[in-house]
Amino acid sequence: MGKDSKPKDAGGKGKGKAKQGGSGADESASKGKGKSGKAAADGLGTCTYVKARHILSEKQGKINEAYKKLQDGWLSNGDKVPPAEFAKLAAEYSECPSGKKGGDLGWFPRGKMAGPFQEVAFATQVGATSAPFKSTHGYHIILCEGRKN
Incomplete structure (x- = not known):
């Protein structure tokens, strides 16, 4: 993926209980374990690779429709x-070639995906x-x- 700008809210719609990367995974990595040790336990900010699926749409309305189904x-x-x-929703809604594979991006290292995509992928539990x-x-x-590391 190319260079991206900072993440923007997708219009306020679709905000649910899912966590989003905010200022990125690097922030939790720099904070370390803390008192609870949670950063190390869940791997947020400390892992080297993430395995993910995604849905991509050029139109905000289409992605919001997919998110509503979720x-x-x-x-x-x-x-x-x-x-x-x-994977079924990715096949139906995604405009990315990975949509044919259920949105499967496989394992990718930190630094392969740019900008907000990487931030969110590495910050999502x-x-x-x-x-x-x-x-x-x-x-x-x-x-x-x-x-995984």
Whole structure:
């Protein structure tokens, strides 16, 4: 992905219980474990690789529609979206070539994806789905499937 500008709110719609990267994963890495040790326990800000799926749309309305389906099916109840269900929505809504593979991006290292995409991917907890966000490529939703060093 190309160089991106800072993340922008996707119009206020689609804000749910999913965590978003805000100022990026580097901030939690610099804070270290803290008293609770949570940064090390969940890998946020400390991992080197992330496995993710995503949905990409040029239009904000389309990404919000996909996110609403995620909310109605799982997120509004506090449930995690099953990867197979996310893959179905990616195949239906994503305009990225990865949409044909259920939005699967596989494992990618820190530094491969630029700007807000990397920030959100590395800041989203395993099993969690990000809120919609904007990059220079369009609007995205990310499902984090794993992380490793």
